[in-house]
Amino acid sequence: MIPRLPSSNSYHHRLKSLRRNMVVQSPVPVRTKKTKAVGIPTLDLSLDRSIVSKLVVEACEDYGFFKVTNHGVPMEIISRLEDEGFRFFNKPAPDKQQAVPAGSFGYGSKNIGLHGDKGELEYLLLPTNPCSIVQTSNTISQEPKNFSSAANEYIKAVRELASEILDLVAEGLWLQDKYAFSKLITDVESDSILRFNHYPPLSSTPCKDDVEVGFGEHSDPQILTIFRSNDVGGLQIALRDGFWIPVPPDPTQFFVIVGDALRVLTNERFRSARHRAMANSTENSRMSIMYFGAPPLNTTISPLPQLVSSENPSLYKPFTWGDYKKAAYSLRLGDPRLHLFQASFISTNQIHIM
Numbered sequence: 001m002i003p004r005l006p007s008s009n010s011y012h013h014r015l016k017s018l019r020r021n022m023v024v025q026s027p028v029p030v031r032t033k034k035t036k037a038v039g040i041p042t043l044d045l046s047l048d049r050s051i052v053s054k055l056v057v058e059a060c061e062d063y064g065f066f067k068v069t070n071h072g073v074p075m076e077i078i079s080r081l082e083d084e085g086f087r088f089f090n091k092p093a094p095d096k097q098q099a100v101p102a103g104s105f106g107y108g109s110k111n112i113g114l115h116g117d118k119g120e121l122e123y124l125l126l127p128t129n130p131c132s133i134v135q136t137s138n139t140i141s142q143e144p145k146n147f148s149s150a151a152n153e154y155i156k157a158v159r160e161l162a163s164e165i166l167d168l169v170a171e172g173l174w175l176q177d178k179y180a181f182s183k184l185i186t187d188v189e190s191d192s193i194l195r196f197n198h199y200p201p202l203s204s205t206p207c208k209d210d211v212e213v214g215f216g217e218h219s220d221p222q223i224l225t226i227f228r229s230n231d232v233g234g235l236q237i238a239l240r241d242g243f244w245i246p247v248p249p250d251p252t253q254f255f256v257i258v259g260d261a262l263r264v265l266t267n268e269r270f271r272s273a274r275h276r277a278m279a280n281s282t283e284n285s286r287m288s289i290m291y292f293g294a295p296p297l298n299t300t301i302s303p304l305p306q307l308v309s310s311e312n313p314s315l316y317k318p319f320t321w322g323d324y325k326k327a328a329y330s331l332r333l334g335d336p337r338l339h340l341f342q343a344s345f346i347s348t349n350q351i352h353i354m
């Protein structure tokens, strides 16, 4: 099917001026080695759908990262969860260590994952399923109902936002199934995660040229990450040329990061942005809240047929989200992992000496 595009001049004029305005200047660039003061693509979700869907696709292709405004999530929902997060991190260490003790979820401090990655932060990692939020809230808050209702309302709102963005992506790619991506994260079995990262002010002064790491460089393995932070900066995004751009915080808006799974589903048309958080050298605490939208564990991830052709053959073998998650979690934070699933990858046990 040949896509039909509106042909009016005013449409093209509007699109051009939107593109010009899409990249906004960072007001307070945090400079480290190899950083650039480039703007962040910003998309106003209240604009005409046909325009926004095109711009979303462009931002996913060029950056794998963008900011959304007019996102429709009430500030009250955001502030309630932020207050609950700070209330938790302000508790004494032994109380925090009791939160969600089982498995890979729960409270962590300075250790990220299980393979020696360190960071200047503490965090709380939770499954987004409403029942497990209710259960775990007993170990997180003295007033568990306040925590669980704040978390569940926030999760519902950001899941809707993620799903809306994924529908725009499907439209911008002219897919026949408009819900091809969103249905993966709205499934009741979805493996999505909620994470609070708390970066207390650094007590020691970092050595010259040695910027301490808050959260090391990595890409997110899931489909899409929706996140925001309070007004303390720290996040940086890698550009294609290897330069890092600081992301000025915007507490009332959301940022979106393309994950590895979406990169595979689009047969590498999209980038999964590598990002990192610098340690917090300000006087105030930084807190980010990340929603990682993921499919059910048994979902097959492989490039969508519409994005595969003889000129663009599939770059990946099919694998399940569970397979990819297992591979990612068996590696260090910054390790490459997608190559393990590439169509051209030959694992050592496939090499037979004749």
Ligand SMILES: C=C1C[C@]23C[C@@]1(O)CC[C@H]2[C@@]12CCC[C@@](C)(C(=O)O1)[C@H]2[C@@H]3C(=O)O
Pocket: 104, 112, 113, 114, 115, 117, 125, 193, 195, 218, 219, 220, 221, 222, 292, 328, 329, 330, 331, 332, 333
């Ligand atoms: C070192 C690690 C932390 C991580 C699991 C991993 O082994 C590699 C991927 C990491 C990451 C990055 C994005 C968020 C996160 C929750 C995820 O799904 O993959 C973290 C994992 C974690 O913090 O446990």
Ligand SMILES: O=C(O)CCC(=O)C(=O)O
Pocket: 195, 197, 215, 220, 229, 234, 235, 275, 276, 277, 288, 290
């Ligand atoms: O806290 C941040 O700003 C970044 C954290 C992050 O990238 C993550 O939790 O995956």
Ligand SMILES: [Fe+2]
Pocket: 218, 219, 220, 275
């Ligand atoms: Fe991340």
